[in-house]
Amino acid sequence: MRQPSSAEEPWPVRTVAIKVAQWIERLGAVWVEGQVTQISVRPGARTAFLVLRDPAADMSLSVTCAPELIRQSPVPLTEGSRVVVHGKLSYFTGRGTISLRATEIRPVGVGELLARLERLKALLAAEGLFDERLKRPIPFLPRTVGLITGRASAAEHDVLSVARQRWPAVRFEVRNTAVQGPTAVPQILEALTELDRDPEVDVIVLARGGGSVEDLLAFSDETLCRAIVAATTPIVSAIGHEPDNPLSDYVADLRAATPTDAAKRIVPDATAELAAVADLRERAAAALRGWVQRESRALQQLRSRPVLADPLRALTQRVDEVERLRTAARRAVQHTLSTQTTGVTHLRDKLTAVGPAATLARGYAVVQRVTGPERHVVHAVADAPPGSQLRIRVADGAVSAAALGSQILTPTTKEVPR
Template structure:
């Protein structure tokens, strides 16, 4: 229809508004959720504004007094409600509003069920895993603080942190911490502090409140923004029993804003005491080590090898002399025993030698060819024989004679020297025969 309009043939405003009203009327009735603000009643009609819990969006709603009073409990400003509405467009004024057909308050049980479903969804994505949480810096130079305007949480964090470490610096972002604007302002402040290179840790602080007051800190948009921060985030929302989803995704959870100040900065008194303890401990360790080394050095210096080094050399010289004398005695004894053995063997050889037999008056009878004559009957009369004596030889001629066999007594064995130990001979020497 708009294609048929032109500057020469425009549509009347009433026609356009009627068309808008017709389009809106096609929407029909819908259920919507929001937070009530600007609640007022005039006559038989109740007027209120329904704000989106996350975005900065609102719409006017009119409800007959009977519909409003039929709601149990009766809703007030700030209450979360679900409203069955019918969109209306007034052509005469060109205004838009919803007409409430039924109002249902959102109970605590339903809110908790929604939060539990959101918690399970975010946990499945790994946003609450402990391995993705970062450690806080030991002594941050600048701390970012997100809190309400002139709130007690801001004073608790600043005063306790400066009492613990007076040199700490803060960058404070004051935002709405409840209501429809809380999520947007907190998310914007978080992004601003995260982009600041001087800020080393961010604290999100708020005092206690009801479940509805703390709902912005369980919003999915804010939780995902905290998970995406590069700067460590400390959550200090409500009291110990309060547990919004921001506590689960933050790197560190503090039970109260005062506890957050204790976790962010160290106590200068405690650190000085720790330094003194470590210094004393180091002094004791070094002193003990020096005492042990001095004791070892004194013990080493008192040893004879260092107290009188020449005495050790003399002792070693005495050992060398004793070993030399022992070696000399051992060698002399070995030579004496070998000499005695040699003398005994020599005596035995002399005693068993044919020359010794000849010295006792015997002679060896040989033929001119050198053959030894052993029996007289083997010699012919007139034969030349050689008599071998101890010192020389004698040639004789035999005469005929009658043969008479003679028994020769075996030669006496020389007496053995009992003082020596001659080696035993396996073969007994034979006595020489004489003619």
């Protein structure tokens, strides 16, 4: 075992290469899935060469195998075929490269692809990526439409021509990418990210014509589906024809049956909109004319009424009545005041006649016995025994006196001094 390398004692290249080969050797045999991007089978050669590419990332791996594995494959292998390869990785120390020596190659059939897509669809649905509440509304009239499609494809022609027929002023930002094969997903992701960052782009359209399940496989890629959900710009999926349903249709904000249908749904029809505006203007004008006519008739009816023809006539007719009512009211008030004054005078005379002051004025007096500070009215002889201090109140004042004696008067006897 060599000691760790250092600046003073570095490892030679051969040591590093051998150690890398040893580590790779420990990995053992593995199963690898990918898309075939290159096949090289030379006549008379003992080794065939392939390149496997990851469908969702810009990564590839060199593969070597016996030519019989390719020739005897139950399904012909072509560039873009999806395969599962079993083999062992080898590191070539002389060139410093890694390759996979394949011992078995299994093409991925349509049935297996569909089963995988169903499992992925169930996974994305369970995560809520198909939820309608996540769908963003498509703007009525986008400033700029981003279009991701194949170069010079029928889908590009359909979208551009139909959209411009409907709304000639529409603007497009077109990004041409591969729409199938191993490079499709990375290129679509790059174009989608670029258009999503553009503030002028209000909606993005993914467009492709029809094809087989393998041809449309890129638009069911999990990485692309998650990128569509994560985008901030509304995205329209217009992949294939009506029966085609890649997973991008479920995660996109709007699913169009065809590229032509997408063009019809992202921009309004100028002719139809102008006709609608003209119809609304006519309806508004008719409604305004009807309102003016109704209000004019109402004003004519109001002007024909007598009260508006001579507004002061009603007041003039009521002048005599108002004056009569004022005189009657004044007379009633004066009568009420006179009656009440007479009544008050009579009550005052009655009160004066029965009051104590009038009684005293007729010669009567009020006798009070003085006991300390208190005074008690004398009602009977017994209330003022001889020697009591008395206070006699008359009409114009009071006299102090003392009780010298008492007499009891009866109706049948004379005064008897006591």
